[in-house]
Amino acid sequence: MIYYFFALLTAAVILLANNPRSEMNRWAAFFLIAAAIGGLTDVLIRFGYDEWANMDQLLNHTLTPYGILVFSLVYSELVPSSRARLYLKLALLLFPVWMMMTTPLQPEIQVNFRFLLGWAAPYYLAACLLLIASVWKETNRRKRRNRLIATIIIVPTILAALLFINVAAIVAPDMDAFRYVSLFIIYSLSVALICTFIYGVLGVKLRFEKDPLEGTMKAVSSGAVQLNHSIKNEIGKIAISSDNLKRELSAMSPDSLSHLDIITSASGHMLDMVNRIHSQMRDIVLVEKPVRLDQLVQGCLHLHQGLLEQKQIRVQTDYFCEPVIYGDSVHLSEAIGNVLTNAVEAMEVGGVLSIRLERVKKSVQLCVKDNGKGIPDDQLERVFEPFFSTKNRSSNFGLGLSYVYNVMRKSGGSVDVISRVNEGTAVIFHFAAKKVRHG
Numbered sequence: 001m002i003y004y005f006f007a008l009l010t011a012a013v014i015l016l017a018n019n020p021r022s023e024m025n026r027w028a029a030f031f032l033i034a035a036a037i038g039g040l041t042d043v044l045i046r047f048g049y050d051e052w053a054n055m056d057q058l059l060n061h062t063l064t065p066y067g068i069l070v071f072s073l074v075y076s077e078l079v080p081s082s083r084a085r086l087y088l089k090l091a092l093l094l095f096p097v098w099m100m101m102t103t104p105l106q107p108e109i110q111v112n113f114r115f116l117l118g119w120a121a122p123y124y125l126a127a128c129l130l131l132i133a134s135v136w137k138e139t140n141r142r143k144r145r146n147r148l149i150a151t152i153i154i155v156p157t158i159l160a161a162l163l164f165i166n167v168a169a170i171v172a173p174d175m176d177a178f179r180y181v182s183l184f185i186i187y188s189l190s191v192a193l194i195c196t197f198i199y200g201v202l203g204v205k206l207r208f209e210k211d212p213l214e215g216t217m218k219a220v221s222s223g224a225v226q227l228n229h230s231i232k233n234e235i236g237k238i239a240i241s242s243d244n245l246k247r248e249l250s251a252m253s254p255d256s257l258s259h260l261d262i263i264t265s266a267s268g269h270m271l272d273m274v275n276r277i278h279s280q281m282r283d284i285v286l287v288e289k290p291v292r293l294d295q296l297v298q299g300c301l302h303l304h305q306g307l308l309e310q311k312q313i314r315v316q317t318d319y320f321c322e323p324v325i326y327g328d329s330v331h332l333s334e335a336i337g338n339v340l341t342n343a344v345e346a347m348e349v350g351g352v353l354s355i356r357l358e359r360v361k362k363s364v365q366l367c368v369k370d371n372g373k374g375i376p377d378d379q380l381e382r383v384f385e386p387f388f389s390t391k392n393r394s395s396n397f398g399l400g401l402s403y404v405y406n407v408m409r410k411s412g413g414s415v416d417v418i419s420r421v422n423e424g425t426a427v428i429f430h431f432a433a434k435k436v437r438h439g
Contacts, residue, residue, distance in 0.1 A: 004039040012029035012030075015032070024071070024074050028075075031067030034067045035161075040053075041060070050108075051105065054108065058099075058103055058105065058109060063096060066092060068127045068158060069127045071127070072126070072127035073130060078134070080362075080433055113166065117166045117170060121162060128158055131155055135147045135148045135151055137361045139363055142416070143414070149195045152191070153188050156188070157184040160184035161184075289327075290326060291326070291332065293324070293325050294323070294357055296333060296336070304337065304344070307341070311347065312350045315352075316352060316353070317355045317356075319357045320357060320358040323357075323359065323364045323436055325364060331410075335404040336368070338404055339427045340368065343369075343372065344370075347372040351371055353370055354367075363432055365431070368429075370424050370425055372425060374421040374425055380417065383417050385402065408430070413431045414430045415427065
């Protein structure tokens with residue numbers, strides 16, 4: 001059983017180390033630790049620490065169902081209000097606390113397994129339902145897949161613990177429950193380990209899959225700041241020297257003045273280029289306020305009206321809702337504007353731009369779709385990388401979609417790009433339910 005303890009404890013440490021600020025990860029670690037301490041009971045008894053073994057057993061019985069239910073509540077995001085979640089956590093703590101206060105530990109522990117089953121069974125079953133509901137309500141395909149994997153990993157073991165520990169303690173108290181539960185624990189840990197590296201489980205894959213991109217964004221942002229500062233200084237020296245030379249050579253060499261004009265023009269272009277790079281790679285600080293998303297989109301279309309008319313692009317808008325979201329209107333406008341520009345540039349004259357805004361369960365999706373040339377599969381997976389571009393033009397730095405990704409990540413949402421060659425590209429903004437104002 002000591003191996004069982006270390007295996008679950010290791011999983012808890014990995015989750016906390018991956019993202020200690022995540023409420024979901026903290027409660028997942030709490031549940032794993034509560035389940036893990038059950039593996040210490042026999043060890044404590046073997047070394048003569050009976051009192052500690054009794055306390056360990058009681059904590060394992062009471063905190064495990066509480067931990068998994070609160071984790072499932074947070075993970076499902078069915079209660080977006082942090083205050084409401086706090087009240088639920090406190091209310092759900094009543095049964096575990098009551099049982100810990102009323103269970104005799106001396107001379108030996110006397111757990112009321114019927115009372116335990118009476119409240120632990122609903123906790124376990126409610127946790128399973130919340131995990132299943134989290135799969136059903138998720139609209140983002142990648143997140144839905146990850147939620148399904150997490151549910152497949154957790155639910156069978158929860159039900160096994162309920163059956164072989166809580167129910168068996170009443171109907172078959174002499175049964176070696178751990179022998180059966182351990183098989184499900186091995187199953188859960190094995191599947192979790194495999195899927196962590198292939199798909200991602202409870203956000204752990206983000207350290208291998210998404211964090212490299214986020215790390216790249218931060219590195220490029222820091223580099224852009226330093227580059228911007230250095231180049232500005234050097235260009236400043238060039239500009240001052242050019243002005244001095246102009247004054248000295250003004251009456252002597254017209255050809256030299258022409259060359260100095262070229263130097264001045266090139267210096268200005270370099271400065272403008274660095275400023276443009278820096279403006280899209282700087283760290284984003286959001287100022288979030290209630291925003292009518294449909295009006296924000298209409299404003300972006302109005303700003304791009306000249307570009308749309310120039311290429312005779314026909315715009316189709318379907319606003320199936322008029323949601324108010326909490327977001328930074330400046331950065332969101334810039335992000336949507338980048339996508340609109342990309343869409344227009346991808347289409348031939350007379351193309352069709354489709355914009356669809358709709359609620360998907362409690363979240364909101366904005367889809368911007370063009371009927372342009374599309375993006376090949378080998379390039380599609382790289383579209384969010386800084387400085388990668390499908391456009392072979394010196395004026396394009398490949399930062400537009402990196403900026404969009406950064407804005408949506410900072411806003412608590414996500415963005416997907418779906419594309420087929422010669423059919424077009426759809427960019428889908430996913431706004432999380434917790435950012436949507438209801439009622």
